[in-house]
Amino acid sequence: MKDLTTRQQEILTFIEHYEWRNGFWPSIRDIQEQFGFASTNAVMGHLRALEKKEMIERIPGQARTFRINRPDAPEKPEIPEDATEVVDIPVMGDIAAGYPDRVEPAGEIGRLQVDIQSAGFSSRRRSFALQVRGESMVDAEIYDGDMVIIEPRDAYDGDIVAALIDGETTLKRYIQKGGEPPYLKAENKFYPELYPVTELCVQGVAKAVVRSL
Amino acid sequence: MKDLTTRQQEILTFIEHYEWRNGFWPSIRDIQEQFGFASTNAVMGHLRALEKKEMIERIPGQARTFRINRPDAPEKPEIPEDATEVVDIPVMGDIAAGYPDRVEPAGEIGRLQVDIQSAGFSSRRRSFALQVRGESMVDAEIYDGDMVIIEPRDAYDGDIVAALIDGETTLKRYIQKGGEPPYLKAENKFYPELYPVTELCVQGVAKAVVRSL
DNA sequence: TGTTTAGGTGAACAATTGATCATTGTCAAG
DNA sequence: CTTGACAATGATCAATTGTTCACCTAAACA
Numbered sequence: 001m002k003d004l005t006t007r008q009q010e011i012l013t014f015i016e017h018y019e020w021r022n023g024f025w026p027s028i029r030d031i032q033e034q035f036g037f038a039s040t041n042a043v044m045g046h047l048r049a050l051e052k053k054e055m056i057e058r059i060p061g062q063a064r065t066f067r068i069n070r071p072d073a074p075e076k077p078e079i080p081e082d083a084t085e086v087v088d089i090p091v092m093g094d095i096a097a098g099y100p101d102r103v104e105p106a107g108e109i110g111r112l113q114v115d116i117q118s119a120g121f122s123s124r125r126r127s128f129a130l131q132v133r134g135e136s137m138v139d140a141e142i143y144d145g146d147m148v149i150i151e152p153r154d155a156y157d158g159d160i161v162a163a164l165i166d167g168e169t170t171l172k173r174y175i176q177k178g179g180e181p182p183y184l185k186a187e188n189k190f191y192p193e194l195y196p197v198t199e200l201c202v203q204g205v206a207k208a209v210v211r212s213l
Numbered sequence: 214m215k216d217l218t219t220r221q222q223e224i225l226t227f228i229e230h231y232e233w234r235n236g237f238w239p240s241i242r243d244i245q246e247q248f249g250f251a252s253t254n255a256v257m258g259h260l261r262a263l264e265k266k267e268m269i270e271r272i273p274g275q276a277r278t279f280r281i282n283r284p285d286a287p288e289k290p291e292i293p294e295d296a297t298e299v300v301d302i303p304v305m306g307d308i309a310a311g312y313p314d315r316v317e318p319a320g321e322i323g324r325l326q327v328d329i330q331s332a333g334f335s336s337r338r339r340s341f342a343l344q345v346r347g348e349s350m351v352d353a354e355i356y357d358g359d360m361v362i363i364e365p366r367d368a369y370d371g372d373i374v375a376a377l378i379d380g381e382t383t384l385k386r387y388i389q390k391g392g393e394p395p396y397l398k399a400e401n402k403f404y405p406e407l408y409p410v411t412e413l414c415v416q417g418v419a420k421a422v423v424r425s426l
Numbered sequence: 427t428g429t430t431t432a433g434g435t436g437a438a439c440a441a442t443t444g445a446t447c448a449t450t451g452t453c454a455a456g
Numbered sequence: 457c458t459t460g461a462c463a464a465t466g467a468t469c470a471a472t473t474g475t476t477c478a479c480c481t482a483a484a485c486a
Contacts, residue, residue: 024278045434061475062443063442066237143354208424209423213421271444274445277443
């Protein structure tokens with residue numbers, strides 16, 4: 001495959017992307033409009049060039065009938081070949097029992113799959129997701145109904161943790177200033193309480209928030 | 214989703230199959246020919262029925278612009294064995310040029326894989342993710358650095374949309390009160406400006422927010 | 427200097443294609 | 457017996473869309 005000029009590459013990219021977003025191919029005037037050409041013939045020239053370089057194929061005279069020659073790419077249902085590691089995360093409605101129980105199906109209300117690079121997860125840990133109830137973390141911009149992805153590990157000062165308090169799992173800020181015993185704190189100025197850190201209290205550290213709009 | 218008649222199912226299957234083989238959608242006359250109809254209007258009737266039953270979507274007046282609503286999505290071979298459907302979403306750093314640019318490696322900064330049930334995504338749409346810059350949506354609890362998952366579709370009143378304003382893609386609230394022309398509004402009391410909705414302005418509707426902690 | 431290649435304007439044309447009108451017939455449900 | 461959904465004909469119209477012709481500028485090249 002020959003080298004493309006900058007403009008040709010832009011056109012090709014737009015065509016691919018248009019199809020990706022809309023599910024069908026652009027018309028020549030769609031492309032013209034995108035690039036602000038005053039004439040459809042500007043597009044035609046580029047398309048002819050792309051055809052000559054065997055980057056695309058078209059059915060002459062027919063509307064929106066492109067084919068893209070991707071020398072490497074599979075036709076379409078591309079599972080990401082770049083093989084980013086994916087973490088499979090169960091969404092727990094309630095983990096009051098002390099730890100997320102994978103056995104009981106009732107506890108799991110869904111699954112999240114999150115790319116590692118995007119969110120910085122480690123696949124070795126058994127992350128899980130929690131649905132937030134209540135307003136105790138609004139000052140950390142975490143709201144009722146959000147899903148929080150928890151990674152079980154020891155907490156450091158400043159982490160947001162899932163903590164078991166009075167048989168209920170809640171989100172709290174973990175605070176530990178030099179030498180002193182750690183405590184937990186709600187991130188809501190109307191919930192000024194502090195909680196001591198007891199055994200098996202901290203379930204894990206919050207790594208991400210997911211909110212459906 | 215309602216039941217389809219035999220004929221409607223045949224039409225739908227043909228459309229799907231045609232796209233699968235050719236890479237683009239059939240014209241109405243392609244369908245007509247396939248079924249040996251003497252009139253294009255026979256096809257039109259079936260398409261209207263399929264649209265009313267929400268099995269397909271079309272862009273009125275535009276050629277070969279189908280969209281198929283697959284509640285079960287037979288298209289992709291499932292990756293996760295426990296069969297929750299997963300949407301593979303490219304994360305775009307910047308789509309200021311008007312569309313996400315796949316060529317520049319800087320354009321795509323990662324991938325998200327999100328379970329459909331968890332977030333209410335439809336697999337038929339081509340979602341993508343955007344990283345939020347700025348504070349224009351803080352009153353909607355969307356903050357600088359958050360990732361917003363965008364689903365390309367028409368907006369309704371109250372939706373949060375990704376909109377192209379002055380060559381930059383920004384998040385805005387879409388407002389349309391009965392009959393009046395729609396406008397866009399930043400969700401920040403310090404950004405009181407309103408924006409008119411111009412052509413090609415709205416890129417899609419925000420479906421979810423993801424924030425790494 | 428002439429020639430090619432890339433990139434573009436502007437106008438006009440013609441094929442493709444979707445939309446619509448009027449009309450016919452079948453069949454099951456109320 | 458009428459109503460409504462389903463299926464289809466036949467003709468026509470109008471919008472979308474691809475194509476082409478003539479012509480222009482600039483850079484690269486031998």
